[in-house]
Amino acid sequence: xxxxxxxxxxxxxxxxxxxxxxxxxxxxxxxxxxxxxxxxxxxxxxxxxxxxxxxxxxxxxxxxxxxxxxxxxxxxxxxxxxxxxxxxxxxxxxxxxxxxxxxxxxxxxxxxxxxxxxxxxxxxxxxxxxxxxxxxxxxxxxxxxxxxxxxxxxxxxxxxxxxxxxxxxxxxxxxxxxxxxxxxxxxxxxxxxxxxxxxxxxxxx
Numbered sequence: 001x002x003x004x005x006x007x008x009x010x011x012x013x014x015x016x017x018x019x020x021x022x023x024x025x026x027x028x029x030x031x032x033x034x035x036x037x038x039x040x041x042x043x044x045x046x047x048x049x050x051x052x053x054x055x056x057x058x059x060x061x062x063x064x065x066x067x068x069x070x071x072x073x074x075x076x077x078x079x080x081x082x083x084x085x086x087x088x089x090x091x092x093x094x095x096x097x098x099x100x101x102x103x104x105x106x107x108x109x110x111x112x113x114x115x116x117x118x119x120x121x122x123x124x125x126x127x128x129x130x131x132x133x134x135x136x137x138x139x140x141x142x143x144x145x146x147x148x149x150x151x152x153x154x155x156x157x158x159x160x161x162x163x164x165x166x167x168x169x170x171x172x173x174x175x176x177x178x179x180x181x182x183x184x185x186x187x188x189x190x191x192x193x194x195x196x197x198x199x200x201x202x203x204x205x
Contacts, residue, residue, distance in 0.1 A: 042083040047075055049086040054098060062106050070105050077101065117158055118149075121166050125149060125158060128171040135175070137182045151181050 051063060051074065063070050074080050079094050118125060129148045132138055138148070148154060157170050174181070 042085065043081060046082060046084065046086050047080055050074060050080060050091075050098060053086075053091055053095075054102060057099065059099075059102050062102060062109075065109070068105065068109050070102060073101060073105050074098070114155065114159060117162075121158060124166055124168065124170075125154070128168050128174075129154070131168070132171070132174065132178060135178055137179050141182055141186060143182065143185070147185060148181075151185070153177055153181060 051071070054060075055063065059070075062068055077098075079097065126145065129145050132148055133143060133145065153174050154171070157166060157174070160166060
């Protein structure tokens with residue numbers, strides 16, 4: 001890093017001096033670029049090696065997904081921005097971190113895509129869910145719009161490809177499944193409350 005700063009400083013200082021021959025300026029500029037390339041080339045090779053190993057673990061579709069930020073996230077990771085060749089031993093030490101990074105990146109992408117689709121189909125979703133909220137089983141549990149909107153059956157409808165039209169008729173099957181959906185929601189709430197009680201008792205012990 002020190003040599004890079006030194007060369008860059010020399011180049012900038014020389015550039016400010018109009019009496020400095022252009023050949024010297026070009027020479028310094030070329031040397032700075034050469035040193036930079038010497039560092040960036042191993043980093044790029046390391047990145048490609050890591051991506052190849054991730055593909056072998058089944059992460060190819062996520063790496064190639066148009067909306068994925070995986071390549072950028074990997075490139076900026078401190079364990080990737082190292083100008084050293086990847087080895088099997090190093091990979092074993094960092095593999096779990098890279099997989100967790102991929103999982104989080106995929107989770108973020110899916111959430112972002114869902115939000116975009118919901119925003120474009122919001123009026124349809126709101127109308128359909130409001131109808132569902134009038135059902136006795138939903139009213140009995142005082143469900144709100146967000147409770148139903150986040151249920152897997154509804155998310156699946158909202159996440160269909162853009163070229164498939166979504167309207168209130170798309171939710172017909174959800175009406176038939178609502179009873180089971182509400183029961184599952186109740187069990188989830190009970191499990192969360194039970195976990196909180198156990199946690200509170202443990203803190204008081």
